[in-house]
Amino acid sequence: xxxxxxxxxxxxxxxxxxxxxxxxxxxxxxxxxxxxxxxxxxxxxxxxxxxxxxxxxxxxxxxxxxxxxxxxxxxxxxxxxxxxxxxxxxxxxxxxxxxxxxxxxxxxxxxxxxxxxxxxxxxxxxxxxxxxxxxxxxxxxxxxxxxxxxxxxxxxxxxxxxxxxxxxxxxxxxxxxxxxxxxxxxxxxxxxxxxxxxxxxxxxxxxxxxxxxxxxxxxxxxxxxxxxxxxxxxxxxxxxxxxxxxxxxxxxxxxxxxxxxxxxxxxxxxxxxxxxxxxxxxxxxxxxxxxxxxxxxxxxxxxxxxxxxxxxxxxxxxxxxxxxxxxxxxxxxxxxxxxxxxxxxxxxxxxxxxxxxxxxxxxxxxxxxxxxxxxxxxxxxxxxxxxxxxxxxxxxxxxxxxxxxxxxxxxxxxxxxxxxxxxxxx
Amino acid sequence: xxxxxxxxxxxxxxxxxxxxxxxxxxxxxxxxxxxxxxxxxxxxxxxxxxxxxxxxxxxxxxxxxxxxxxxxxxxxxxxxxxxxxxxxxxxxxxxxxxxxxxxxxxxxxxxxxxxxxxxxxxxxxxxxxxxxxxxxxxxxxxxxxxxxxxxxxxxxxxxxxxxxxxxxxxxxxxxxxxxxxxxxxxxxxxxxxxxxxxxxxxxxxxxxxxxxxxxxxxxxxxxxxxxxxxxxxxxxxxxxxxxxxxxxxxxxxxxxxxxxxxxxxxxxxxxxxxxxxxxxxxxxxxxxxxxxxxxxxxxxxxxxxxxxxxxxxxxxxxxxxxxxxxxxxxxxxxxxxxxxxxxxxxxxxxxxxxxxxxxxxxxxxxxxxxxxxxxxxxxxxxxxxxxxxxxxxxxxxxxxxxxxxxxxxxxxxxxxxxxxxxxxxxxxxxxxxxxxxxxxxxxxxxxxxxxxxxxxxxxxxxxxxxxxxxxxxxxxxxxxxxxxxxxxxxxxxxxxxxxxxxxxxxxxxxxxxxxxxxxxxxxxxxxxxxxxxxxxxxxxxxxxxxxxxxxxxxxxx
Numbered sequence: 001x002x003x004x005x006x007x008x009x010x011x012x013x014x015x016x017x018x019x020x021x022x023x024x025x026x027x028x029x030x031x032x033x034x035x036x037x038x039x040x041x042x043x044x045x046x047x048x049x050x051x052x053x054x055x056x057x058x059x060x061x062x063x064x065x066x067x068x069x070x071x072x073x074x075x076x077x078x079x080x081x082x083x084x085x086x087x088x089x090x091x092x093x094x095x096x097x098x099x100x101x102x103x104x105x106x107x108x109x110x111x112x113x114x115x116x117x118x119x120x121x122x123x124x125x126x127x128x129x130x131x132x133x134x135x136x137x138x139x140x141x142x143x144x145x146x147x148x149x150x151x152x153x154x155x156x157x158x159x160x161x162x163x164x165x166x167x168x169x170x171x172x173x174x175x176x177x178x179x180x181x182x183x184x185x186x187x188x189x190x191x192x193x194x195x196x197x198x199x200x201x202x203x204x205x206x207x208x209x210x211x212x213x214x215x216x217x218x219x220x221x222x223x224x225x226x227x228x229x230x231x232x233x234x235x236x237x238x239x240x241x242x243x244x245x246x247x248x249x250x251x252x253x254x255x256x257x258x259x260x261x262x263x264x265x266x267x268x269x270x271x272x273x274x275x276x277x278x279x280x281x282x283x284x285x286x287x288x289x290x291x292x293x294x295x296x297x298x299x300x301x302x303x304x305x306x307x308x309x310x311x312x313x314x315x316x317x318x319x320x321x322x323x324x325x326x327x328x329x330x331x332x333x334x335x336x337x338x339x340x341x342x343x344x345x346x347x348x349x350x351x352x353x354x355x356x357x358x359x360x361x362x363x364x365x366x367x368x369x370x371x372x373x374x375x376x377x378x379x380x381x382x383x384x385x386x387x388x389x390x391x392x393x394x395x396x397x398x399x400x401x402x403x404x405x406x407x408x409x410x411x412x413x414x415x416x417x418x419x420x421x422x423x424x425x426x
Numbered sequence: 427x428x429x430x431x432x433x434x435x436x437x438x439x440x441x442x443x444x445x446x447x448x449x450x451x452x453x454x455x456x457x458x459x460x461x462x463x464x465x466x467x468x469x470x471x472x473x474x475x476x477x478x479x480x481x482x483x484x485x486x487x488x489x490x491x492x493x494x495x496x497x498x499x500x501x502x503x504x505x506x507x508x509x510x511x512x513x514x515x516x517x518x519x520x521x522x523x524x525x526x527x528x529x530x531x532x533x534x535x536x537x538x539x540x541x542x543x544x545x546x547x548x549x550x551x552x553x554x555x556x557x558x559x560x561x562x563x564x565x566x567x568x569x570x571x572x573x574x575x576x577x578x579x580x581x582x583x584x585x586x587x588x589x590x591x592x593x594x595x596x597x598x599x600x601x602x603x604x605x606x607x608x609x610x611x612x613x614x615x616x617x618x619x620x621x622x623x624x625x626x627x628x629x630x631x632x633x634x635x636x637x638x639x640x641x642x643x644x645x646x647x648x649x650x651x652x653x654x655x656x657x658x659x660x661x662x663x664x665x666x667x668x669x670x671x672x673x674x675x676x677x678x679x680x681x682x683x684x685x686x687x688x689x690x691x692x693x694x695x696x697x698x699x700x701x702x703x704x705x706x707x708x709x710x711x712x713x714x715x716x717x718x719x720x721x722x723x724x725x726x727x728x729x730x731x732x733x734x735x736x737x738x739x740x741x742x743x744x745x746x747x748x749x750x751x752x753x754x755x756x757x758x759x760x761x762x763x764x765x766x767x768x769x770x771x772x773x774x775x776x777x778x779x780x781x782x783x784x785x786x787x788x789x790x791x792x793x794x795x796x797x798x799x800x801x802x803x804x805x806x807x808x809x810x811x812x813x814x815x816x817x818x819x820x821x822x823x824x825x826x827x828x829x830x831x832x833x834x835x836x837x838x839x840x841x842x843x844x845x846x847x848x849x850x851x852x853x854x855x856x857x858x859x860x861x862x863x864x865x866x867x868x869x870x871x872x873x874x875x876x877x878x879x880x881x882x883x884x885x886x887x888x889x890x891x892x893x894x895x896x897x898x899x900x901x902x903x904x905x906x907x908x909x910x911x912x913x914x915x916x917x918x919x920x921x922x923x924x925x926x927x928x929x930x931x932x933x934x935x936x937x938x939x940x941x942x943x944x945x946x947x948x949x950x951x952x953x954x955x956x957x958x959x960x961x962x963x964x965x966x967x968x969x970x971x972x973x974x975x976x977x978x979x980x981x982x983x
Contacts, residue, residue, distance in 0.1 A: 039795070041905055043803040161486060163556055174950055204949040207909050209900050210696070212689040213944040216824060220678070223644030225651025237909070240805055241900040248810070248817050248827035254559040255588060270805025270901065275815065277514070278556050374555060376514060384486075384555040 029072040030336055032057070033092035035103025035113070035124075040080025041207060041236055045315070046105050048266055049127060050075060052316045053102045055304040056323040066330055074098055082112045089113040093120040099336035100125060100326055102319060106235070107131060107177040114139070123338050125326065127318035129261060129283070131180035135395040135408030135417030138338075140345060141365045142322040143315060144284050145393035146184050150231075152370040153259045153282035154185060156385050157229045158192065162372075163257055165229035167198040169218050174203040178233035181261070185231060187399040198226065208238045211245040219249065222256045230258040239263055243271050246279075253278025253374070264313035268379045276375050283314040284368040285354040286381045294353035311379075312353070321358045321366065324350045346411065356390045363408035364417070365393030474501055475536050481511065482518045482552055489554070490561045497565025505569050507535045512562045517549040525549070564589030571601050576610060583613035587620050587645050594621040620646065623653050632666055639670025642677045642822035650674065678823050685824035686941050692830040694937025695837040696896065698930060700910040701917035702840060703889030705929040707764075707882055709918050710861050713772055714779050716787040718914060719907025720794060721760045721886045725893020726902045727797060728756035730806045746811040749894065756890035764886025768879045776878075790907065798904045808897040829898045836895055840888060845926060847884070857881050920960055922970030932971055936960075 034053050036046035057073045060066055074096050078085040085104065092098045093116065100123040104110045107130050117124050117138040129144040156162040168189060172178025182201055189199055200221050202214060222228035234242055239262070246258065259280040265287050287298065297320060302308050329344035330336055345360050352358040352368070359367040367390040373381025395408035395417065405420040413422040477499070480492035493511070496504045510516040510526040517527050525532045525541055527549075532541040554562070567585035570578040583601070586594060598618040605611040619634040626634060635653070638646050654667045700722060707715040732752040736745050767789060775782045810829050817827035848854040859867040860877045868874045896906065921932025936956065943952035967973065 038803070039798070041908075043798070043905075044805060044903055047803045161555065161557060163560075202948065205953065208949060209909055210689075210693050210940075212692065212830075213686075213941060214949070216682075216685055216689070217945065219825075220644060220682075223648040223651075225648050225653075225655055237805075237901050237903065237905065244810070244829075244899055245827070248815065248829055249825050250816060254556045254563060257556050266804060270807050270903070272807055272809035274809075278554075278559055280556075382514075382553050384553065 029070045030066055030330075031072050031074050031096055031098045033089075033096065033098035033101035033103065034073050034075045035078060035085065035088055035092065035101050036105070037080040037109075038075075038077040042080040042105050042109075044237065044270075045266065046080075048313070049102075049105070049315055049319055051305060052301070052319045053323060055301060056320065058304065059300065060323075060327055066327055067334070067336070078103075078109070082106075082108045085109040086112045086116050089116045089122070089124075090120070093117070093122040099123070099330070099338075100341070102127070102322065104128070105315070106175070108175055110139070111176065121338055123326075123341065125319070125322035127315045127322060129314070131177045131184070132393075132395055132397055133180055133400075133403070135364050135410075137342070137364075137410060137417060139364060140322060140325075140360065141393070141395075142318040142325075144368065144370075145365055145395060146181055146397055147394045148284060148368055148370050148391050149261055149282045150181050150185055151188055151399075152387065152391075153261070153280070153372060154188065154231060156282075156372050157231075157257060157259060157280075161385070163229065163254075164227055165257070166194070166226040167222070167224065167228040168194065168200070169221055169228065169230040170199065170201045170233070171214065171218070171230055172201075172203050172233035173208070173235045173238060174205055175235075177235070178203065181233050182231075184397045184399050187397075187401075191399060204234070204238065206236060206238065208234075209241045211238075211242045214242075215245045215249045215251065218256065219251065228256050230256060232258055232260040233262060234260070235262045239267055240270050243276055243279075247272075247275035253280070259372070264315070265311035265380065266313045268375065269311060271379075273375050273379050274377050277377055279375050280372055280384075281375070281381060282370065282372050284370060285314045285317040285352070286371055286373045286383055287312045288373070288380045288382065289353070289355055289371070291353070291355040293351050294355065297353040317353050318366075321350045321352050325358075325360055342410075358390065361392055362411045363393070363395045364410060365395055365408075367392045474499060474503065478507065478524045478535065479522070481507075481516065482522075482524055482550075486555055486558055489552075490558050493558065493561045493565050497568045500569070502569075503535055503538070505566065505573075508562050508566050508569070510535075511552060511554060512559060512566075514551055514554070516552045518552055519544045519549050524552075560589055568594075568597070571597060572604070576607055579605070579607075580610045580613055583610055583617055586614075586617035587649070594618075595625060616641065616643075616646070620649050623649060628660060628663070632663055635663065635666045635670050639666075639673050642674065642681060644678070644823055647671065647674045647678065681821060681823035682945075684821070686945065687938065688824070688826060690938030690941035691934065692834060692937070693941055694934035695830075695834040696899070697913055697917050697937055698933035699833070699837045699840065699892040699895050700889075701914040701921075701929055701933055702844065702926075703885045703887075703892060704914045705918050705921075705926055706844075706885035706888065708915070709924045709926075709929065710857070711878070711881055711885070712779075712861075712923075713776075713882070714783045714786065715772075715885075716783060716911065717767065717790040717793060717907075718885075718889055719909075719911035720790045721764065721889035721907070722893040722896060722910055723797065723904065723907040724760045724763060724793065725756035725890030726808070726897040726906055727801065727806070727893075728752060728759050728890060729894040729897040730801075730808050730902050731755075733808055746813060749811055749814075749898075752894045753891055756894045757887040760890025760893070761883040761887030764889075765879045765883035767886070768882035772882065773875065773878060794904045794907070801904075803904060806902040808902050810898055814898060833895045833898065836891075840891060841926070841930060844888065848926070853877075853880065916960060919964065920970055922972035925970075925972045928970055928972035 034050050036050040037043050038047055038050060054073055057071050060071050065071060074092060076088040076092060078088045089101065092101055102125045104113060104124070104126050105128050110126055113124065114136055116122070118136060122138055124139045125142055126139055127142050129149050130141065132145040157165045170182045170185060172182055186199060186201065190196070202217070204214065218230055257278065257280055259282060261282060263281050264283060298312055301312050302310055325345060325348040326341070328348050329341045333340040333344040346362050348360045350358050354369055356369045361367060369387050369390050371383050371386040373383050376382055396403040396406040407414055407419055408417045410417065413424040415423045477492045477496045481489055483489055483492070493508065496508065506526060507516065515527045517525050519525055523534065525544065526535050532544055533539065534541050563585050567582040567589060570582040573579055573582070586598065595618060598614050598621065602611055602614045602618065605614060619637050622630045622634040635650070638650060650667060650671050654671060703721060704715065704718045707713050707718060729749065729752040732755055733748045736748040771785050771789060772782060775785060814829040814832050817825040819825050848858065856872045856877045859870070859872055860874045864874055893906070917933045917936060918929055920936065921928030940952060940956055943955055947955060
């Protein structure tokens with residue numbers, strides 16, 4: 001009997017996995033890998049990114065392919081399991097021989113695949129805002145570095161227009177991204193003259209679901225006679241209960257604004273935002289931005305996913321930019337060879353849905369605009385502040401003493417992501 | 427001593443209000459001249475519509491000035507305009523008119539007439555930011571302090587604490603003299619004291635500090651802290667402020683303990699709800715049911731589906747009732763899934779715990795993936811009905827949120843009903859008989875197979891109802907179950923397998939201990955400490971808090 005059950009289970013698993021296996025056939029095609037979790041905790045955010053890449057591949061094929069060949073996406077599911085990311089990455093590079101991989105969301109997963117990409121000389125496009133402090137020869141970072149998201153957001157809240165906050169709560173999920181970001185923010189705040197007593201840092205585990213204590217602590221920290229703001233690096237599933245508690249506890253944005261770095265349109269779709277109006281998020285793109293490129297991007301997405309209500313978000317835009325740049329670089333190089341494509345990537349420009357031109361720099365990070373948006377009752381963001389031009393990402397933070405003098409530059413004479421002196425000197 | 431930034435901040439706030447008042451006085455003078463020339467109504471209307479068009483300025487600073495001036499105008503129409511502005515319903519038509527948009531219609535705030543012929547997508551919504559929102563709240567408070575609606579007056583009196591406006595003291599005094607409702611009058615008096623802290627004579631300040639020292643409100647503490655940070659030269663005042671702060675601090679500490687207790691009970695009630703179903707399937711039947719979490723998840727999705735049905739097929743006024751329907755729907759649906767699961771899988775595996783564990787784990791994966799395929803992997807939005815939104819402040823200093831209070835009550839009702847079913851009904855009797863001694867129960871004519879299926883169905887159905895409750899405080903996603911499965915097993919094992927009372931005590935004590943540890947040790951360390959404590963406890967008492975004794979326990983194990 002048990003046997004029969006297992007047969008059913010195995011059959012179900014095979015059926016579920018079938019569409020992915022089917023796309024992995026190869027012929028006279030260029031293969032790219034898609035390394036996003038389709039199950040487990042991160043599936044919520046990453047599934048959309050897989051669909052974004054499929055949409056971009058579809059688009060390139062409709063327009064005649066790349067170098068006369070069809071592009072084919074090989075989709076694998078690392079299941080929100082960090083070591084499995086490394087295994088799947090090895091499969092993609094060694095077995096499937098993909099030309100580039102688009103993938104990862106959490107910094108833990110990126111750190112887990114990094115050695116594989118460096119060993120096998122692969123190319124990874126990483127689309128999510130992250131903590132910086134890294135520049136690998138084999139990774140192009142299309143999300144924001146701290147100076148393109150965290151620092152401007154805090155500066156905005158310090159400013160009169162943002163409410164002139166004097167006291168800060170840094171609330172984060174306990175892993176590498178929030179810890180590093182908060183380390184940078186703490187150093188930044190201190191450099192701006194904020195007293196250590198006016199900074200409160202707190203961490204909660206992944207998937208934390210009971211926020212009563214934390215929200216009460218924020219309330220009491222904010223009642224010390226100074227305007228208080230909360231900087232949230234809470235990630236994934238924990239956000240919904242956090243915002244529900246915040247709304248019900250009556251914390252209004254005009255009293256204690258909360259700015260989040262990991263909450264976008266997709267995450268808001270799971271929350272009733274009526275009581276959260278005015279809380280903030282900092283990104284490089286919002287769906288509500290008005291320009292022709294964005295209108296076309298939104299339409300393309302809704303047509304592809306066949307759902308007129310699906311939202312777009314910042315990491316999707318980053319994948320859009322990353323994929324377009326990769327296509328341009330392959331065309332320019334005339335080959336998908338990793339070393340040639342890498343050289344062709346530098347200086348590559350793409351007109352982005354944010355309304356700005358994104359540029360790939362020699363530190364493997366983008367120049368992008370920074371936008372601060374306020375949550376609206378309809379689940380979208382209103383941009384209340386943005387930079388006048390695209391900001392160049394710093395791989396290494398100028399606010400951390402241990403980063404002093406570190407340079408990321410992959411062109412001659414530096415050719416290094418983490419050096420204080422050029423590799424070549426004449 | 428140099429002025430501290432805090433003091434500067436509060437001064438700036440007051441200064442802003444006072445400056446605005448001066449500006450408005452100039453405007454009023456202009457209006458007065460106009461009035462002499464052109465007559466009352468048109469001048470007021472002109473001023474109103476000029477300020478209205480200023481609201482559409484591209485600079486937030488200009489908008490803020492317009493908002494403050496509108497507040498000082500004392501025009502009833504401004505209330506509608508500002509509420510609309512705050513809610514993002516104020517729009518600018520292509521011809522430059524400022525209009526208020528409602529769900530169904532557009533109105534011109536100047537004339538109050540309906541407007542047609544402006545397409546929704548050609549109009550620009552006027553944007554606000556948090557600073558502007560604060561100014562609007564202040565201006566609205568000023569406008570509604572004498573409103574005929576008591577709720578508006580109360581809100582205005584309370585808002586005056588956070589967003590002081592010009593001439594506040596004088597207006598509040600007038601308000602207090604006219605106010606009949608004691609609760610509103612108390613709020614006004616408190617706000618009046620607060621405003622005297624910054625703009626009164628020395629004697630008034632001293633009296634205000636002393637009176638405010640008897641309250642228990644973090645907002646008052648906030649104001650006193652600001653006041654204390656100011657370079658106050660009068661030693662009496664400083665001393666009084668320190669004493670007031672000290673006594674508020676002491677009371678807030680006590681309130682903090684009460685808050686921790688409530689938080690603990692609330693967390694306990696959630697753990698209990700999540701675990702009751704498992705207390706039956708695992709505790710009573712002995713099935714190691716790894717798919718229990720997915721039953722909770724299915725219940726949450728049932729709530730989501732009910733909400734969507736109400737939204738699409740019933741009038742909007744009925745939406746608050748969706749939860750009432752969701753509870754029985756979730757119970758019946760997950761109960762049916764439970765019965766099907768028992769009939770198709772689990773009944774073949776009684777007495778083989780390892781195989782049951784693997785099979786139910788497989789079922790849980792299948793259910794997760796099925797939900798992911800049907801609803802998609804992003805979170806689904808389940809909103810609190812209005813009667814479960816927000817909270818109230820019973821003693822000052824901590825908020826009891828309605829959704830948590832309702833869940834605590836719901837949890838008690840579920841537990842009570844279950845105890846009744848188990849102890850007072852025929853089905854309950856059969857259930858206990860079968861689980862205690864299956865062959866003997868069969869001999870007595872009890873249809874044991876049917877009872878097994880129904881018992882498993884009951885446990886699953888209760889898990890489904892827990893899912894409805896959990897949808898009110900957290901995520902509704904395919905992973906919902908995996909968050910609660912470990913905690914559920916922890917509660918059941920800690921409380922004593924096969925014992926409902928144990929589950930209750932286990933859940934509540936875990937919740938309360940967690941919430942008292944968390945502020946001291948932090949969420950992560952707190953969790954570790956609790957886990958280690960439970961491991962040690964289970965080492966000493968392997969059967970949990972309330973161990974069943976005798977033959978029943980042997981048969982159940």
